[in-house]
Amino acid sequence: GAGVSQTPSNKVTEKGKYVELRCDPISGHTALYWYRQSLGQGPEFLIYFQGTGAADDSGLPNDRFFAVRPEGSVSTLKIQRTERGDSAVYLCASSFAGTFTDTQYFGPGTRLTVL
Amino acid sequence: DQQVKQNSPSLSVQEGRISILNCDYTNSMFDYFLWYKKYPAEGPTFLISISSIKDKNEDGRFTVFLNKSAKHLSLHIVPSQPGDSAVYFCAASASTGNQFYFGTGTSLTVIP
Numbered sequence: 001g002a003g004v005s006q007t008p009s010n011k012v013t014e015k016g017k018y019v020e021l022r023c024d025p026i027s028g029h030t031a032l033y034w035y036r037q038s039l040g041q042g043p044e045f046l047i048y049f050q051g052t053g054a055a056d057d058s059g060l061p062n063d064r065f066f067a068v069r070p071e072g073s074v075s076t077l078k079i080q081r082t083e084r085g086d087s088a089v090y091l092c093a094s095s096f097a098g099t100f101t102d103t104q105y106f107g108p109g110t111r112l113t114v115l
Numbered sequence: 116d117q118q119v120k121q122n123s124p125s126l127s128v129q130e131g132r133i134s135i136l137n138c139d140y141t142n143s144m145f146d147y148f149l150w151y152k153k154y155p156a157e158g159p160t161f162l163i164s165i166s167s168i169k170d171k172n173e174d175g176r177f178t179v180f181l182n183k184s185a186k187h188l189s190l191h192i193v194p195s196q197p198g199d200s201a202v203y204f205c206a207a208s209a210s211t212g213n214q215f216y217f218g219t220g221t222s223l224t225v226i227p
Contacts, residue, residue: 055213
C-alpha cells in the first residue's frame, strides 16, 4: 500500500512569509507526528495527533508554528512569519495506534529554505 | 539536553565485516528503543527495535544489544553489505509518553 507522502518536497520562501506543509499518512493510521530535522541533527519532535486532536504539542518551538488535522487523516503544518532559522527538513510520520511501541512510518520530508 | 546520543558521526567498514553502531541515552524512563535507517532524500525507515525487558533482539543480519545499567545500546550488522551504507538513527521512547527521541545519527559507509 501507499506510504506516507508529503508535499511539497521542496519549498523556498522569503523571511516573513507564511508556509503550509502537507502530510498524507498511511490509510487507517490514527496517530500522526511532525518532526523537524536540522542539518547534522536527528529528527526533533514537534507535535503528535491522535485522530483529529493534538494530543501533544510540546515540541512546537513558538506560536508561529501551528498544525491541524481536521478530519483525522491529512495534516497541515503551518508556519507564520518564517525566519531563516526555520530552514530544515520537516518530516511527517504516522503509526497505527500511537502507542510508545508502535512503529512510526516516515514520509520523505519537505525541505524548507527560508531566504 | 540531548537525551539520546550517537557520538560517532561516521563509520567505514569493509564489505563482509561487522559494523557496530553505538548509542547512549540519559533518561532512565526510556523503555523502548529503535534503530532507523535513512537514505538521502528519503525519510527514515524502521530497522529493528528492542524492549527494555530484553537485552538482545535479532533480525537476520541485524542485532540490537541493550545494556540498561550502562544506558547503552548498539546495532551490529553482520555481514555488512554496500547497500547498508546509510545514516543510522537510534531512537528511544517511554511508556509515559508518545514521542520518539532521536540521536544525531551515524553515517555508515560499507566499502566494497
